[in-house]
Amino acid sequence: EDQVTQSPEALRLQEGESSSLNCSYTVSGLRGLFWYRQDPGKGPEFLFTLYSAGEEKEKERLKATLTKKESFLHITAPKPEDSATYLCAVQAEYGQNFVFGPGTRLSVLP
Amino acid sequence: DVKVTQSSRYLVKRTGEKVFLECVQDMDHENMFWYRQDPGLGLRLIYFSYDVKMKEKGDIPEGYSVSREKKERFSLILESASTNQTSMYLCASSYFGTEQYFGPGTRLTVT
Numbered sequence: 582e583d584q585v586t587q588s589p590e591a592l593r594l595q596e597g598e599s600s601s602l603n604c605s606y607t608v609s610g611l612r613g614l615f616w617y618r619q620d621p622g623k624g625p626e627f628l629f630t631l632y633s634a635g636e637e638k639e640k641e642r643l644k645a646t647l648t649k650k651e652s653f654l655h656i657t658a659p660k661p662e663d664s665a666t667y668l669c670a671v672q673a674e675y676g677q678n679f680v681f682g683p684g685t686r687l688s689v690l691p
Numbered sequence: 692d693v694k695v696t697q698s699s700r701y702l703v704k705r706t707g708e709k710v711f712l713e714c715v716q717d718m719d720h721e722n723m724f725w726y727r728q729d730p731g732l733g734l735r736l737i738y739f740s741y742d743v744k745m746k747e748k749g750d751i752p753e754g755y756s757v758s759r760e761k762k763e764r765f766s767l768i769l770e771s772a773s774t775n776q777t778s779m780y781l782c783a784s785s786y787f788g789t790e791q792y793f794g795p796g797t798r799l800t801v802t
Binding site for chain 2: 612613615617622623624625626627630668672677678679681682683684
């Protein structure tokens with residue numbers, strides 16, 4: 582069965598304090614790994630897609646990386662507006678569905 | 692920009708009522724999805740559709756049905772709403788094998 586776990590469950594950072602969020606996955610053949618940001622009461626917002634081990638994607642203060650078993654979302658010098666829940670999802674080669682992780686709730690304090 | 696819209700942001704219904712949630716996407720995506728999101732349980736797939744008039748059950752289809760008569764529109768139907776269906780409902784769409792784009796969500800309360 583395909584599974585996704587994320588750690589930590591919650592993370593509090595001071596503004597400017599860099600850190601990483603982890604997404605570990607088990608899937609029988611990975612088609613893609615996806616990162617989303619979700620603000621309270623809103624739908625998830627797409628950030629990145631990673632397809633193969635070694636791939637990296639960057640957007641502003643965020644960088645996503647992928648290995649064969651996990652992905653990291655690195656946040657460099659975060660700002661309070663980066664506070665949100667970050668979701669990771671995987672899509673297997675054989676299907677169209679995503680399996681979502683439970684998310685990491687990030688708070689960045691000024 | 693991809694746009695996925697949902698018919699209501701907030702909805703309050705009574706137990707036993709029939710409830711329709713509508714989702715429209717403007718990107719000509721083949722795939723459309725309905726999820727519910729609950730604290731501690733994350734995003735769970737209810738139904739999805741990969742073509743007009745086609746539907747597949749997700750992980751938690753009980754108590755729900757769907758309809759896709761046009762490519763851009765995907766409806767979720769609660770035949771007889773119950774209090775345990777109080778939740779945030781999220782619609783998403785995608786091309787085959789690519790990222791899903793989500794709507795703003797409908798917060799449904801069943802009393």
